[in-house]
Amino acid sequence: EAGVTQFPSHSVIEKGQTVTLRCDPISGHDNLYWYRRVMGKEIKFLLHFVKESKQDESGMPNNRFLAERTGGTYSTLKVQPAELEDSGVYFCASRLAGDLYNEQFFGPGTRLTVL
């Protein structure tokens, strides 16, 4: 069974440009999460989808970040316009529906560098 996949693995862009990150969760996982680690900091939650609905987006840093999950399958996270402080590693995770103690499965992350 394929795990959580993320694309691209690395992205280098200039300040002011737009970048879109993609996450494909494990098939059948209704719950999808985005996290990120910026330089020297801890991994922080960004938002949580249940199917196509945003369950919790309290961790989104500002309105330059837009996450979507049309159709409840893959998700995209767009940063527009990107700023230097957006550099870091963006992780996606998915989880089966039902019991909240079900584990989250993480993807390998997308390393974003904003120059």
Added chain:
Amino acid sequence: DAKTTQPPSMDCAEGRAANLPCNHSTISGNEYVYWYRQIHSQGPQYIIHGLKNNETNEMASLIITEDRKSSTLILPHATLRDTAVYYCIVRGISSGSARQLTFGSGTQLTVLP
């Protein structure tokens, strides 16, 4: 979710047991203890979780004290591939609990040859 405290770093000799401690003195009755790890350049990986009983799986054992204020993750025979940052996370499972994981600083475990 309750906060956790972990030592910033630990070393362990290859082949020996690695015992990683975690304090969670404010844990409440419906909160589970989870352990994840992050090997360099990979995403976090689930290891084990427990409520009050000790748990064991193919990766590790989790020992939770009777008062649930602390726990220990045990890797019985550490290998070089176990070098990673280990995160102890306390998380509620009730309908009002946060559904995301709250990562702290973790413990950097270095397994030495």
